[in-house]
Every structure is written in structure tokens, then in C-alpha cells.
Amino acid sequence: MSRSAPVVPATAVVRAVVRAVPRAAALLAFVLTLSACAGCDAAKSGATGLRDPYFPKMGNGGYDVTHYGLTLDYDPDGNHLRGTAVITARATQDLDAFDLDLKGLHVKSVTVEGTKARWDRAGQELTVHPKGDLDKGETFRTTVRYSGSPGTITDPDGSEEGWLRTGDGALALGEPTGSMAWYPGNHHPSDKATYDLAVTVPEGLQAVSNGELKNESTRKGHTTFAWHTAEPMASYVTTLAIGTYRTEASTTDGGLPVYVAVDPSQAKPSRKVLAKIPEVMTWAEETFGPYPFSSTGAIVDRPDDAEYALETQNRPVFPGAPDTETLVHELAHQWYGNSVTPRTWRDMWLNEGFATYAEWLWQEEHGGETAQEIFDALYDGDYYQDRTDDEDIWSFPPGKPSGAAHISDSPVYERGAMVLHKIRQKVGDDTFRELLRGWATAHRHANADTDEFTAYVEKLAPDEDFDGIWDEWLYGEGKPAKP
Known part of the structure; x- marks a missing residue:
């Protein structure tokens, strides 16, 4: 059985169609948007922190750093650091923003792939908003220009790290969170990278870092030291020691470069133990396998410059002359901890x-x-x-x-x-x-x-x-x- 439809005036039909058109257009646009995005992930911000069990805010998600290029200029008298960090990374997801860890210091500018990027800060998080989204798998370069007085970070256990001022300069130590005090980055041990560091200091001072010294040049009362680390390195074992050091370059019997920097006050008490580095390295290679890096050595500062020795990559840092067991401990870390x-x-x-x-x-x-x-x-x-x-x-x-x-x-x-x-x-x-x-x-x-x-x-x-x-x-x- 069926019913006949009522007769509707033509004018009413026209008004109904006119009212429906905008709604239909909006609905059509929404449907087309869903269709275009079906099966794909929209760009989103990388995580602010990697949820480490003990340091959940450290590190950042959405990308993997492959290289840090750091250019620094430091004035010890005023404890003033001027820096440019060029961070090469690969996106591990589609990104419309990502974070870097940076504690203190003033950010002057940020660019991504040479284009000015918006940025904002909250605590240790420097959030970068590139002008265009980054695709998963894309390699991109971020440049951060910054300056200020780097500070000391106190750990949960009460020890101090970060940028430690010394009597004639500074000592940068990073375990576990201190490296964010002097350069921006993805500061979690799970993201390792290679490094180039060029630091300029007043003439008469040395700047010692990880890896190998590639160049040293003096101009207009300032000396620039360029260091290169070719093997992957976690940021917590990066270091920079600025001061007056007696430096010595040599090689082991196997040809491995050894670079030692010692505060003059510690030269005599540390001479005997540092002379054991080749012997310790030979024993360690026999015990732990081939050495994983391209140079070794040590940095010895004064006892009151730091509270602890640290296995900074290639050349551990010691507060005063170490004993043999401590030297063995920190050199063994090059295998277990650094590699x-x-x-x-x-x-x-x-x-x-x-x-x-x-x-x-x-x-x-x-x-x-x-x-x-x-x-x-x-x-x-x-x-x-x-x-x-x-x-x-x-x-x-x-x-x-x-x-x-x-x-x-x-x-x-x-x-x-x-x-x-x-x-x-x-x-x-x-x-x-x-x-x-x-x-x-x-x-x-x-x-x-x-x-x-x-x-x-x-x-x-x-x-x-x-x-x-x-x-x-x-x-x-x-x-x-x-x-």
C-alpha cells in the first residue's frame, strides 16, 4: 500500500535548496579532507622528553641527531659564552615542531634548513616550530645561536655538573644532565652523534675536548681549538676543559694517539700514573677487545675543580692525580658506557x-x-x-x-x-x-x-x-x- 506525496509550492523548494547548499558544501569539504588523510599520519610535535625511568624530561622524541657542530667563544673573566649549534638530525616521524634541551642561556635565533623558525621556551625545553612541516625520514639541519652565562646543575644526589667555573677557566661535565647547560641538543644517552667543536678562548689558555685536535690557530689575542669526534658519542660524556694546561701528545706501541692535558699544579703528582696509560690500554684491549675509539688520554684538573672523575669520551676527566685503579676504571668505561x-x-x-x-x-x-x-x-x-x-x-x-x-x-x-x-x-x-x-x-x-x-x-x-x-x-x- 502507498501514500501520495503532498504538493509543495515551487517557491518553498527553491528556498530549501538555497539553504542546503552551504551545508552541503561544508559537508563535502569535510568528507574530502577525511579522504585525503585516510591512512596517513598528520604532522605533530615530537615528544618533550623520552620518559626515562629516572629523568623523564631528558631527551626529545620525533628525531635522531646524527651530528653536532658547535662553535663557541668563551670569556672566563665574565663567564660569558657565545655559541652557535648546528644540529643535523633525521625525523623519525612527521613533525610540525620538535624540542631541544637547553638550560638557561639566551636564545638569539633559530633556523631550520636555513629558514627562520619560530621558537618558545619552558624550563629546559626549547620548542622549535619550522616554517614547513618535516617529513618522516627527512634529514634536516637546525641552527641555534645563543649566549649568556652557563650555569651549574645540581643533580638529585647533590653533585654538581654542567658548567663548572675553575680558577683559570671552566670545566664542562655532563653526567647525567649537565650538557644542556652549555649547548642545545637531544640530551639522553639513547641518542648518540658525532661532533665537531671549535672553541675560541683568550690567548694563553687551552681548550681541550673529546676526539682529536684538528687545528689550533691564534689571531688578535684569541686562540681557536678545533676538535673532531668521529665515533658516536652520548652527550653526557662530552666535555670541554678551558684553562692553563700542560699538554702532551704521544702514541701507544700500537699507534693509538694519546693526548693528555694536566693542570700545572698536578703535573708532578700525576706523571707516574699517566705514564701507565699505554700499559692499561694494551691490557684493556686484550681483556675487552679492540679499542672502540680513535684516540685516548686524560684531563687532570685541580682537586677542587670537580667532585668526581668522569669517563668523558676519549679522555676521562680527573680532579687531581688519579690512582691506578681509578685510571683503569675510567678507561674501561670507554668500552662499557661510552661505546x-x-x-x-x-x-x-x-x-x-x-x-x-x-x-x-x-x-x-x-x-x-x-x-x-x-x-x-x-x-x-x-x-x-x-x-x-x-x-x-x-x-x-x-x-x-x-x-x-x-x-x-x-x-x-x-x-x-x-x-x-x-x-x-x-x-x-x-x-x-x-x-x-x-x-x-x-x-x-x-x-x-x-x-x-x-x-x-x-x-x-x-x-x-x-x-x-x-x-x-x-x-x-x-x-x-x-x-
């Missing part, structure tokens, strides 16, 4: 546990205590003069530090080394030596985490059961049962 770099700060024990165990091996093979004797002393509470230090080893597991303030505490170092010794006991010396070399080779110039390490160990010795070591020594709370 094989932690994926997050939770994996810090992969740096410090290996470097600490390198000290034990050195002592064992050079007339000192064996690694087993050191392990036993730590377990029995007879290692430190202060009983509190012995108890601190068991305050948290090395695989899961109890917060950002504790990533450099004793469990990460000594108990981390104890994990390695338990593995050595399990697999025997030959397989353990294979592990030391193989782990450094498998992740050379890359990043790795604890899960990758445990998987590597289990694959290396598939017939062994490591669950007890992981559960009790790596992740277990408190002191494990008597071994």
Missing part, C-alpha cells in the same frame, strides 16, 4: 658494574687481591673502613636503583660487579672472557639495556641456569644468601 651506552639511566649498572669489575681484574692480574677475595670482603662487610658503606651495598638491587638520586650509589658499582662475578663463577673463566669481549663487540657504538644483557648471557651459556643470579643478585632486594 656500549645504556638505553636508559636504569641500566647504569652496565656502565659501573663493568668498570668496577675491570678494577678487580686489574688487581688480580697485577699482584693485588683476586676478584674472589674482593667479592668475599664485600659480602662479609670487611671491604670498607666504615660499616655503613658495607651495608649500603644491599640497600637496593643494581638492576633497579631506588630513584634518580641513587643511580651512582654503591649497589650500582660494587653489587653490579658482584653480579658479573657470580656469572664468572657460573660459566668459568674462558666463557667469562668471551662474554667481556663479545658484549662490547655486539653493541659497539650502540645502546643496550639490562634485558639485552641477560639474554646475551643466557645465549652464550645455554646449558646454565641464571635465574638465581638475576632474581637474587641483579633484582633481589636485600642481601642474598651466603654464596
